[in-house]
Amino acid sequence: xxxxxxxxxxxxxxxxxxxxxxxxxxxxxxxxxxxxxxxxxxxxxxxxxxxxxxxxxxxxxxxxxxxxxxxxxxxxxxxxxxxxxxxxxxxxxxxxxxxxxxxxxxxxxxxxxxxxxxxxxxxxxxxxxxxxxxxxxxxxxxxxxxxxxxxxxxxxxxxxxxxxxxxxxxxxxxxxxxxxxxxxxxxxxxxxxxxxxxxxxxxxxxxxxxxxxxxxxxxxxxxxxxxxxxxxxxxxxxxxxxxxxxxxxxxxxxxxxxxxxxxxxxxxxxxxxxxxxxxxxxxxxxxxxxxxxxxxxxxxxxxxxxxxxxxxxxxxxxxxxxxxxxxxxxxxxxxxxxxxxx
Amino acid sequence: xxxxxxxxxxxxxxxxxxxxxxxxxxxxxxxxxxxxxxxxxxxxxxxxxxxxxxxxxxxxxxxxxxxxxxxxxxxxxxxxxxxxxxxxxxxxxxxxxxxxxxxxxxxxxxxxxxxxxxxxxxxxxxxxxxxxxxxxxxxxxxxxxxxxxxxxxxxxxxxxxxxxxxxxxxxxxxxxxxxxxxxxxxxxxxxxxxxxxxxxxxxxxxxxxxxxxxxxxxxxxxxxxxxxxxxxxxxxxxxxxxxxxxxxxxxxxxxxxxxxxxxxxxxxxxxxxxxxxxxxxxxxxxxxxxxxxxxxxxxxxxxxxxxxxxxxxxxxxxxxxxxxxxxxxxxxxxxxxxxxxxxxxxxx
Numbered sequence: 115x116x117x118x119x120x121x122x123x124x125x126x127x128x129x130x131x132x133x134x135x136x137x138x139x140x141x142x143x144x145x146x147x148x149x150x151x152x153x154x155x156x157x158x159x160x161x162x163x164x165x166x167x168x169x170x171x172x173x174x175x176x177x178x179x180x181x182x183x184x185x186x187x188x189x190x191x192x193x194x195x196x197x198x199x200x201x202x203x204x205x206x207x208x209x210x211x212x213x214x215x216x217x218x219x220x221x222x223x224x225x226x227x228x229x230x231x232x233x234x235x236x237x238x239x240x241x242x243x244x245x246x247x248x249x250x251x252x253x254x255x256x257x258x259x260x261x262x263x264x265x266x267x268x269x270x271x272x273x274x275x276x277x278x279x280x281x282x283x284x285x286x287x288x289x290x291x292x293x294x295x296x297x298x299x300x301x302x303x304x305x306x307x308x309x310x311x312x313x314x315x316x317x318x319x320x321x322x323x324x325x326x327x328x329x330x331x332x333x334x335x336x337x338x339x340x341x342x343x344x345x346x347x348x349x350x351x352x353x354x355x356x357x358x359x360x361x362x363x364x365x366x367x368x369x370x371x372x373x374x375x376x377x378x379x380x381x382x383x384x385x386x387x388x389x390x391x392x393x394x395x396x397x398x399x400x401x402x403x404x405x406x407x408x409x410x411x412x413x414x415x416x417x418x419x420x421x422x423x424x425x426x427x428x429x430x431x432x433x434x435x436x437x438x439x440x441x442x443x444x445x446x447x448x449x450x451x452x453x454x455x456x
Numbered sequence: 457x458x459x460x461x462x463x464x465x466x467x468x469x470x471x472x473x474x475x476x477x478x479x480x481x482x483x484x485x486x487x488x489x490x491x492x493x494x495x496x497x498x499x500x501x502x503x504x505x506x507x508x509x510x511x512x513x514x515x516x517x518x519x520x521x522x523x524x525x526x527x528x529x530x531x532x533x534x535x536x537x538x539x540x541x542x543x544x545x546x547x548x549x550x551x552x553x554x555x556x557x558x559x560x561x562x563x564x565x566x567x568x569x570x571x572x573x574x575x576x577x578x579x580x581x582x583x584x585x586x587x588x589x590x591x592x593x594x595x596x597x598x599x600x601x602x603x604x605x606x607x608x609x610x611x612x613x614x615x616x617x618x619x620x621x622x623x624x625x626x627x628x629x630x631x632x633x634x635x636x637x638x639x640x641x642x643x644x645x646x647x648x649x650x651x652x653x654x655x656x657x658x659x660x661x662x663x664x665x666x667x668x669x670x671x672x673x674x675x676x677x678x679x680x681x682x683x684x685x686x687x688x689x690x691x692x693x694x695x696x697x698x699x700x701x702x703x704x705x706x707x708x709x710x711x712x713x714x715x716x717x718x719x720x721x722x723x724x725x726x727x728x729x730x731x732x733x734x735x736x737x738x739x740x741x742x743x744x745x746x747x748x749x750x751x752x753x754x755x756x757x758x759x760x761x762x763x764x765x766x767x768x769x770x771x772x773x774x775x776x777x778x779x780x781x782x783x784x785x786x787x788x789x790x791x792x793x794x795x796x797x798x799x800x801x802x803x804x
Contacts, residue, residue, distance in 0.1 A: 291678050291688030292734075293643035332639050333735035342638030370739035389679035390737060393716035398744045 120452070121231050122183035122192065123444050124222035127157025128237025129215055130198055131207040132422025133432035135165040138237065139173060140434035141441065142191040148438055151445035152192075154183040154231065156218040159193045161202050168204060168428045180230035196221060204428025207240055212247030215239055216257070223261040226413040232452075233414035233444035234258075237437070238422045253289070254417070255408050262411050273310045273409040275383070276392060276419065277443060278400030281373065282383040283392035284311050284409070295388045296344055299331065304352045308385055312361055314409040315382055320450040327372055327381035328353055328365030329391055335368045349387075373399070405440045407447070414447045416440040467537045469501045470583040470794035472787060473573035476506030477588035479553045480562050481768025482778035484514025486588045489780040490787060491540050492520040500791040501537045503527075503582060505569045508544040510553065517776045529572070532581055545572065556770040558591045563598030566590050567608075574612045577759045583794035584760040586787050589768045604636060606754055609761065617756055620657055622729075623742050623765055624665075624751040624789060628722050629729035630738040631658040631755075642734040643677065646690055651698035651731070655707060658729050661755040664793045664800075673718055673727040674699050674711025675737055681714045695733075719745065751786045753793075760793040762786040 128134030138155055139162060141148075155162065159175050166173040174190035176182075183192040196217050200210035225231040239254055251257040259272040275284045286307045287298045308326055315324035328349060329335075332342030339346055349366040356363045364381065371377065372384060373395040386392035396404050404419040418436035426432050474490065477483035488511060490496055491504060504511070504524070515522050524542040527535035535541045548565040566587075573585045595602040602608055606619045623630040633654050634645045655672060662670035675681075676695060678688030685692055695712040702709045713721060715732070719741040722730050732738035742750060742765075750765035764782030772778055 289679050289683075289687050291643075291682075291690075293640065293688070293690075296638075296640040333636050333739075336638075337636075341636055342640070344638075344640075369736045370743050373740060373744055390715045391740070393679075394719075394737070394740045395744060397716045397720060398741050 120229065121180045121225075122152045122154040122187070123233045123235050123441055123448070124180075124225045124231035125153040125155050125441070126218040126222050126234070126236045127155065127161070127196075127215065128218075129207055129240045129243060129422045130158060130161045130202040130211055131204055131427060132238055132240065132424055133427045134237030134422070135161050136169065136427060136430070136432045137418070137434040137437045138162065139166055139169065139171060139191070140432070141437050143171070143173070144434065144438065145187065150438065151441055152184040152187040153235065153441055154178070154180055154225075155191060155193045156221050156225075157193070157196055158198045158202070158214060159195050161198065162191065162193065164202070165204065165428060169430045180225055194221065205424045207243040207422070207424060209243050209246035212244045212249065215244065216249065219254075219257065220261065223258065223265065223413070227265045232448035233416065235437070235440050235444050236415065236417040238418065238420065240422045240424070258408060258411060258415060262413070266412050268412075270412070271306055271310060271410050273307050273314075275311065275407040275409050276396040276404050277407050278396055278404040280399045281378060281396060283386050283396050284383055285386045285389050285392035287388050289389065292388065296331065299344060299348055299387055301348055301352050304328075304349060304385070305355060308352070308356055308361070308363070310410040311383055311385065318414060318447040318451050319382075321382050323362060324383065325362045325381045326356070326364070326383055326385055327367055327377075328363060328385045329369045329372060329387055330366035331387045333368075333370075335366045403435060403439050405436065405443050407443065414444055414451065416444040416447070467501055469499065470791050470798070471581065472500045472502055472584045472586055472790055472794070473576045473582040474502050474504040474787070475569035475573040475585070475587040476504065476510065476566070477569075478558070478562050478566050478591040478594055478768045479510050479548060479550075480555055480557050480559065480594070481589060481591060481770050481773045483566075483588035483768065484510050485518040485774070485776065485778055486514070486764075486780055486783045487511060488515035488518045488520050488522060490588075490783055491522055491524065491542075492518075493780070493784060496784065496787055497540070499788055500584075502540040502787070503532065503543060503576065504540060505543045505545065505572050507546055507548040507565065508542060509550050510548055510565070511542065513550045513553075517774050519776060529576075532576070543572070545569070555773045558594040558597070560594070560597040562591065563594030563596070567595060567598045567602075570608070571612050574609060578613055582759070583798065584762070584790035586761070586783075586790050587763050588783060589764060589766065591768045591770075605761075605763070609754065609757065613757070615757065618653065618657065619754055619756040620654065622658070622661060622753045622755050623738065624753050624785075625742060625746050625749065626785070628719065628727060628745075629658070629662065630732060630742050631729055632732045632735060632738050634734050636735065639734065643690055646677065646694050646733060648694055648698040648701065651695060652702060654731055655698070655702050655709060657755055658731060659707065661753065661793075662728055664760070664796050665789065666792060666796055667728045669708060670728045671726060672707065672709045673713055673722050673730045674709060675715045675718045675730060675732045676712035677715075677733045679714075681712045749781050749785060751782060751789050753786075753789060760790045760797070762790040
């Protein structure tokens with residue numbers, strides 16, 4: 115995939131005490147058999163070195179930059195070094211190293227914004243650990259959006275997509291209590307989420323005329339108001355507006371019947387109203403291969419669909435499947451974006 | 457065991473009344489296929505209720521030959537059990553059926569079949585009741601107060617106990633604390649008592665179905681089951697205490713588990729059932745795990761009541777391609793539960 119990209123994928127370290135270093139090593143080791151696109155690991159090389167030792171692997175690490183990453187990639191794992199101030203123990207997060215965790219993200223965004231890297235793939239972070247160090251964002255994605263806003267000066271609405279081999283879903287609301295979902299579902303939010311999703315499907319996913327399936331909120335999509343009013347009162351008018359603007363949109367669809375094989379053939383993405391409405395089908399249809407993609411950013415960002423898994427860090431049992439899928443998808447999106455008219 | 461049938465013969469199979477559902481969909485062809493299946497004949501004696509002309513149309517579509525005993529409602533006890541029985545209410549001319557259309561005529565047909573099937577079970581003439589799919593719109597034309605099957609059954613039987621819908625796949629059942637209510641009302645319907653009551657009914661129904669030591673998973677309500685209170689408090693305030701109380705009284709139960717992986721875990725770890733907090737939390741996963749093979753069972757009634765989970769399938773009605781799998785499973789489950797229920801009652 116080297117020839118399709120102008121630079122490597124910037125891969126952030128994530129929490130060094132989590133499985134990020136483990137799966138990054140495993141993924142690099144699979145570079146030939148799995149055709150892993152070249153990436154530049156941004157973080158502490160000694161963490162990788164120690165983790166490789168713990169896993170009983172011998173590994174070549176080369177400190178380099180974006181320009182040198184692709185050339186190094188077949189022989190050594192390329193690392194842009196940012197060092198942790200405190201000792202790293204697998205499974206034992208330390209908020210003193212939070213500065214390196216966020217520093218790796220800052221660096222990755224800088225590299226992708228100035229064109230040296232083609233995409234950002236992030237390893238998992240632990241919010242609680244960062245909060246102890248004064249981190250003020252609800253999560254990874256919001257932090258990336260803030261960096262994007264600072265870089266471009268334009269307001270950014272990050273949109274989460276779960277992309278699997280069989281299904282793409284986008285939750286309109288994400289990490290909020292279920293009972294707060296109806297109030298959070300404003301027409302504006304559903305509209306903007308849909309427009310950003312359709313735009314990114316065109317520009318980055320190579321879907322010329324994206325077909326959106328928008329889920330209802332209530333059982334049976336409200337059944338004409340008998341089982342809830344939001345489907346007709348809030349979601350349907352947004353669908354009418356999107357259609358009037360020329361988008362191919364179906365809905366509001368009953369959430370329980372929109373994900374089976376035949377139904378999925380009729381759309382490119384499902385816009386869901388809440389976290390589990392998007393996550394239940396995504397995980398049922400592709401547990402290990404699902405990738406998180408953040409849409410709406412001025413750059414490509416993918417991440418594996420799991421957390422730091424402190425409990426298994428350094429034990430050699432963390433599966434790299436989702437990181438492999440995240441890197442591959444990042445490369446694919448970068449190739450599509452490079453070929454698409456801006 | 458039941459002694460319905462020709463003068464004093466012992467009928468070892470449970471007797472199941474089978475109501476023909478909406479005539480404009482796949483119900484006629486499904487009913488015909490069911491009555492022709494050897495597997496069903498071995499498991500149950502069926503008393504099917506509908507209109508013979510509509511059934512014969514279904515048999516033609518399905519390409520099956522039917523060998524049925526005709527009987528009237530007041531002479532059921534004299535009917536032979538060597539063949540399935542058909543009670544011809546002669547109340548719908550096939551010429552009045554428009555395929556793919558929900559009509560008053562179709563709703564009247566289905567509600568009357570269903571009512572008759574339920575009344576026969578109440579009178580002790582059957583051990584279980586099954587039906588092929590209804591169309592809710594048509595049911596409402598015929599019975600304006602029609603809310604769902606549970607409500608209709610309660611009305612017909614004047615039953616005031618707790619009736620709950622279970623969705624059944626071969627490997628796992630799904631019970632839910634709330635069902636057909638707006639999503640925003642779900643959280644306020646959850647209580648330790650409501651969750652415990654569902655667990656008790658779920659365990660009882662699983663026992664009737666042959667699972668003596670049922671293992672039940674309980675889903676959380678919020679994303680990541682609340683993530684320790686970050687995304688909602690219902691797990692900590694309500695679901696965890698309910699699970700702990702259930703464990704204390706001997707239930708094999710675990711939870712609250714994150715909803716996005718609870719069914720994957722249930723399959724992997726051998727849970728017999730998952731208790732979900734709201735309709736789509738269970739329905740999305742269940743439908744992805746076997747959309748065409750699912751069975752809906754109404755638990756809590758004096759007798760098992762089962763139906764295929766799918767609908768009337770107006771789009772493929774009359775084409776002869778409808779899969780009988782879910783309807784077959786519905787009857788086999790009803791038969792298994794009826795048999796077990798009787799054995800348990802006889803032992804008591």
